[in-house]
Amino acid sequence: MFNGTHQSQCDMQHPQEMMLWALNSPIPEFNSDGFPVFDEQTARMISVHLYQCGFRYMPGEQNRLQSVADDGSIVWTDNKPLNPENHKKNIENVVKAAKQQGNDELLNILAGKLAGLANDITAELDKN
Structure with missing residues (x-):
């Protein structure tokens, strides 16, 4: 996990941080081994790209919640499972x-x- 990139620490109005929290930790469907899919620089570039494509954070639409386990690892919880x-x-x-x-x-x-x-x-x- 990148330092300081938990969802609560990211500025959702800042293109480099808007999606950084979602990209900084393992994506359960791809890598449950505890390592992020992207390095921080790549994740920031993807976040900017998504921002420029019109993606915006919508709290009411968030289906997967991020939390930190006791060992410091990121844990995702599906609170509204998709079809x-x-x-x-x-x-x-x-x-x-x-x-x-x-x-x-x-x-x-x-x-x-x-x-x-x-x-x-x-x-x-x-x-x-």
């Missing part, structure tokens, strides 16, 4: 883009994450 069909479409879009880019590494990571998720769901169903 499961949207997850399927998002995964399909990521796979399609990775194939077009020839990004086999991302495809392997995604396949591993989905296989792990399938195993977890199967284990939960077996408990019942």
Whole structure:
């Protein structure tokens, strides 16, 4: 996690910080290993790009909340889960883009994450 980039510490009116808090920590669907997807400089550039594209912070629309665990790691909590069909479409879009880019590494990571998720769901169903 970058220093000082928890959601409560970012200026939502400042292009370099508006989305920095959301980009500074692991994205659960991609990397639950505790490391950010982007370095701070890249995340700031993406935040500015999103700002210039018209993205703005809307607290009432926030579906995923950020908090800090006792060990200092970022924890995301889905307080308004999205429609499961949207997850399927998002995964399909990521796979399609990775194939077009020839990004086999991302495809392997995604396949591993989905296989792990399938195993977890199967284990939960077996408990019942």
